[in-house]
Amino acid sequence: MAKKIMVVDDEPDNRKTIKTILEKEGYVVITAVNGDDCLNKIKEGEKPDLILMDIMMPGTPVREIVPKLKNIKVVYLSVVRISEAEKEELLKSKNVIGFIQKPFDLDELIRNVKKFLG
Amino acid sequence: MVNLKKELESNKVLLLIVSGLEYNDRIVKVMKVLSGKSVAYVTLNKTNDSLKELFKKKKVDITNLVFVDAISKTFKKAPEQAESVFYCSSPGSLTELSLIITKFLKHDFDYIIFDSLTNLAPYQKRDIIIKFLSSLANKIKSSKTKAIFYALDVKDGKELIQQASVYMDNVINAEEINNSA
Numbered sequence: 001m002a003k004k005i006m007v008v009d010d011e012p013d014n015r016k017t018i019k020t021i022l023e024k025e026g027y028v029v030i031t032a033v034n035g036d037d038c039l040n041k042i043k044e045g046e047k048p049d050l051i052l053m054d055i056m057m058p059g060t061p062v063r064e065i066v067p068k069l070k071n072i073k074v075v076y077l078s079v080v081r082i083s084e085a086e087k088e089e090l091l092k093s094k095n096v097i098g099f100i101q102k103p104f105d106l107d108e109l110i111r112n113v114k115k116f117l118g
Numbered sequence: 119m120v121n122l123k124k125e126l127e128s129n130k131v132l133l134l135i136v137s138g139l140e141y142n143d144r145i146v147k148v149m150k151v152l153s154g155k156s157v158a159y160v161t162l163n164k165t166n167d168s169l170k171e172l173f174k175k176k177k178v179d180i181t182n183l184v185f186v187d188a189i190s191k192t193f194k195k196a197p198e199q200a201e202s203v204f205y206c207s208s209p210g211s212l213t214e215l216s217l218i219i220t221k222f223l224k225h226d227f228d229y230i231i232f233d234s235l236t237n238l239a240p241y242q243k244r245d246i247i248i249k250f251l252s253s254l255a256n257k258i259k260s261s262k263t264k265a266i267f268y269a270l271d272v273k274d275g276k277e278l279i280q281q282a283s284v285y286m287d288n289v290i291n292a293e294e295i296n297n298s299a
Binding site: 056063 | 163170172189190191192195209240241
């Protein structure tokens with residue numbers, strides 16, 4: 001059964017591009033426009049295997065959203081430059097398993113998604 | 119070619135349009151030109167930690183530098199204030215940003231760097247950003263502080279840049295800058 005990925009990004013172009021690329025790789029891809037939308041979709045019953053979440057979005061800050069996602073694996077997509085120490089700190093969160101710096105190469109994204117989904 | 123040092127000295131409010139490719143190099147070069155000056159660095163897209171990391175690596179003197187960090191709190195717990203850092207809750211909190219920046223203007227900092235104008239776009243409507251900018255530019259012009267606003271040369275930012283230009287003393291495309299400056 002195909003793995004399901006949720007792409008959470010406030011930029012429509014980003015959502016569309018990532019969705020298209022990952023669907024070509026055989027994943028089922030759903031999208032959310034921000035953290036609140038992501039939480040709502042989870043509450044409504046969506047069960048993604050992985051969430052790719054932009055770190056900088058309007059609405060509730062991601063630091064408040066991620067703990068509410070409990071056991072769902074989250075990979076941050078970030079255009080925000082953070083220090084190495086901050087990156088390590090973020091990865092200490094139980095369900096945050098990776099960090100991808102934007103702009104990223106699409107092959108790199110696919111490689112990372114495959115790695116994160118095992 | 120444009121001489122960055124002269125432009126920084128002669129303009130009160132300057133808009134610097136930077137491409138993504140040369141962004142980090144450019145902020146380092148500007149900081150080196152401002153070496154020794156007191157600078158309040160408002161960051162909306164890089165944490166103060168990452169900027170300190172970058173400046174340390176590039177040997178930029180940060181002794182007289184104070185950060186207003188509007189991004190760290192969006193993804194991690196941060197206090198209101200730490201050594202040389204004031205935290206703002208989000209890049210979209212324009213009232214909060216305005217209050218903090220106004221405080222710095224009262225303390226006669228030599229420069230305020232606003233990095234960057236285009237990073238406000240996901241958080242606020244363009245007319246609200248322009249009102250914020252207009253009010254800020256007026257405050258800066260009546261203070262002793264000079265300001266450098268960065269804007270990223272991105273497709274979605276063109277109209278914002280165009281409207282923002284009205285409130286600037288000069289607008290420079292970073293590609294026009296003499297690289298020795």
